[in-house]
Amino acid sequence: MNENDYIAIEAYLQGEADQEARAALEKRATEDVQFAAALAERRQLNDHLKARGKEPDLRNTLDQLGKKYFQSKETTVRKLRPQKRKPWQRLAIAAAIALVVSLGITFLWPSKGTTYEQFAQHQPISLTERGTGDELASQAEAAFNQERYAESADLLERYLQEQAEDQQAKLALGISLLESNQDSAAVNVFQEIAESGSSLAPYGNWYLALAAVKRGKNAEALKFLDLIPATDTYLKARADRLRATL
């Protein structure tokens, strides 16, 4: 076996050998034991390189499938953003809201606590998608969902340094700041979300309204509530209820 033999094997395994060279090489592999062993060994190394080379693309595919098929029931039923509903479901929800309104809001709504406390009921978050910063994501998620807001504010800030585009985490950061009485920092975060044009933008306005209510600025709160689009039926219903109490 000399260098040219190995180079011929490499061209063959790389798929670059012409038909004649391929046939000659395959014939030699059946006749020459040493050559066959060298071919098998080089094939193993090349196969390993190919597998490692293709792994990142496969990981992307599996990440997507994992998100679809490994969903936590606790987090999926209580996502921040209402799921898209079919027309009959929307009608049913609208009818239910109308019924609640006609029966009187106070029947379903707790009467104790400040207006802010009544409405500041935050949905749990789910940040633990596969990828970078996973450990931090799960710590931030746990702290937020367990209402340890000073801690979650710190963790989310660090998480967002790596995942700056994660609007859900940004919203959770705003909430954590608001709950830790860092109102003006919270308002800045909500402002960014409201102006982001993302699907969570209505939540930016909702929390700007809540932050205003917390500081006793009801007139300001009403302005933000007006910015919540009617198409977001879930949030609009909450906004209408808040408006009725101001």
Next chain:
Amino acid sequence: MQQHPDYRFLVALRENDSRTLEELYQECSPKITQWVLKNNGTVADANDLFQEALISLHASAHRQDYTLTCPISALLFTICRNQWINQLRRKKKESEVRKVEAERYTPESATVSAYERWEEDQLQQARLDEALAKLSDTCQKLLRLLGKGTSPVEAAEKLGMSNANTVYRRKNACLNRWRELIVAKGDE
């Protein structure tokens, strides 16, 4: 040995065929999730275990001599189960390990032998990776580029080499070095 019909899933892993892989997720994710949740894990843990099990099989799927001799769902479940027990052990959760191991679980003999081959494969792949990481930066760069399917002509351009022939010669030298490192490790 004859290939099990589920070998098509290994082809799907090799070819990154998401549609076929989705069938596998549909079939396997409920059982694996249920088992991990029952054994002190989360849905995210189940997802991680399943994904890493598939990635490990992906490397085997590239080997021409690899034969799948049992249903892939049984093999994947066994891999996930044993990996989870190892993780619990690493976290020193011995009581949970005992609880998991106490539960009766006897896979089919075909699955047991497939799992044993999988374990050998993992060791072999780890040996290859370890030696690969010891190669010079240029060698690693060249081999990874070619592994991704970059043509020798393109690789020559990217690495400032004169032509495809130089790439082959360089590749040959790198592979020889890689092989020496693997053999040296085996002799330790």
